[in-house]
Amino acid sequence: MQATQLIWKNDSWENYDTNENIDAQLVFFFGATKLIAQPKVYTRLKDKFPKAHILGCSTAGEIIEDEVLDGNVVATAIRFDKTTLDVAYEFIDNSEQSYNVGEKLGKTLNKQGLKSIFVLSDGLAVNGTDLIKGIGNQLPKDVIISGGLSGDGADFGRTLVACNDYALPGQIAAVGFYGNHIHIGQGSVGGWDPFGPDRLVTKSKSNILYELDGKPALDLYKKYLGEKAEELPSSALLFPLMIRPAHSEEEGIVRTILAVSEEDKSMTFAGDIPEGYMAKLMMSNFDRLIDGANEAASITESQNGDDENGESLAILISCVGRKLVLGHRIEEEVETVQSVFNTNTKQIGFYSYGEISSNVKTGLCELHNQTMTITLITEK
Incomplete structure (x- = not known):
């Protein structure tokens, strides 16, 4: 597995790290609503990675490595050596449709060898609890579900999700990971x-x-x-x-x-x-929030199955409420997460209206709020 990071600057995508562009099968991008609403953000990413599935969403802040940005777009392109992928998407008008939409997504992706599903959802029209229940109802119990609800800063106006097309409101997208070589770790902790x-x-x-x-x-x-x-x-x-x-x-x-x-x-x-x-x-308690982020990283790292010869990707989804409270100290929670992982783990993510992860104590997938939630993707 190999990953490369990009950032949107001057109406084009630039490499954030030193890696050259790769023959990616999957790209995630996260950015401010007003930017990812522009079709060129998606189309120019597709030009760079024509063979890749591309999923993204609007945010309340963007995370790349140890930085927290506002009003930008960040992306990670991933090349897998032994893992296959599939994507699905649905549209939702109101929260009462959440369970049925979740069932449709789960049914579409429930194919032989499914190990995990990562979800990016509309952040305003959805009932995250029902969405997760609907997805899980169609899957074997051992399939890991993680992801988050898209954001719109502190405006709560509209949220956007992209799945192999322009970013649109009312959309829920999911990518399925298949095969015996993919390893997904996850952790979610609050601190309030x-x-x-x-x-x-x-x-x-x-x-x-x-x-x-x-x-x-x-x-x-x-x-x-x-x-x-x-x-x-x-x-x-x-x-x-x-x-x-x-x-x-x-x-x-x-x-x-x-x-x-x-x-x-x-x-x-x-x-x-x-x-x-x-x-x-x-x-809120500043130190408790940062300690919670560190704990989430430690829980995720304890499940690590990393390949010493390859790279891992940590997707950080933290709640907009934490960002508002931490203020100028916001990068501390991203830095403390990075300090836990090894040097071949790249970080990307966003500030959300809700986080999807297993409950640390019960093991059941739930919608969380006000947590730092981490999904660690590795090939063994």
């Missing part, structure tokens, strides 16, 4: 601190939260946000919600807000908020 009382989810539907403890959810959030309530929904990223089953001592999973409704005082999240669950607000 819970605070305040446990609150019961008393009214919700799918990924829409209406009431906590019988009171409008949006009113509760506004109470904690104070003056920043005027900046909703982006300001709610400072106080994500952790949910867990009632009477459970599980750590729970974190949910990020995508939209709010003043009309019914509801909040739409990237994944399910089941009625009867307990919810708790969370707040």
Whole structure:
């Protein structure tokens, strides 16, 4: 396996590293919405790698090696020696279609030798929980699913996904990896601190939260946000919600807000908020967020099956909320990840509206929010 990194500059793709262009079978690209909406970003990448499957998405920030960029586009082209690939895509109009769309993707890619699926999804119209369930329903239990939800900075306006064509809204794309030589490692860790009382989810539907403890959810959030309530929904990223089953001592999973409704005082999240669950607000701690990124890298590295004669690719998907909180310290979480991996591991990624990875404790694939999630791709 060999990989080369590129960056979009002066209306063209330039090599970011010293590697020459390779005969790639797969290219990932991640960039600002206003840039990847331009057809030339895709077409000029296709000109460089005419035989490759090309997948990409809009972001809330771009990651390449130890840098975090804003308003740019980055790409990685990969040549595999022993691995075969296939891609699938579907379009979605609203979150209620998420499960069925996931089933279609899973069914299309479920072929002999499938080891892993990497997903890039619309970040606004999708219910990530249902999407993952739908994909998983069509696959053997040992197939690894990872990926993320596309972003649009802190604007929450529109998100774009590309799959062998121009980047478009409402699209979900996936690539399947096949064969005995591909190895996928993954890790996902947050680093947020819970605070305040446990609150019961008393009214919700799918990924829409209406009431906590019988009171409008949006009113509760506004109470904690104070003056920043005027900046909703982006300001709610400072106080994500952790949910867990009632009477459970599980750590729970974190949910990020995508939209709010003043009309019914509801909040739409990237994944399910089941009625009867307990919810708790969370707040940031700089050092804990960076330590969480390091832990995610360590978990991923512990599964490493790297080939000393080849290269590996680490795809980092971190949440936009972490980026807003870390501010000028944002590169620290990327640097700490890089310090864990060996020197023949390249890094690329983006800041997202949701992360897809197995739960470290249960092993089940879930939608995560406010985590650093890493997918490590290696050929053995």
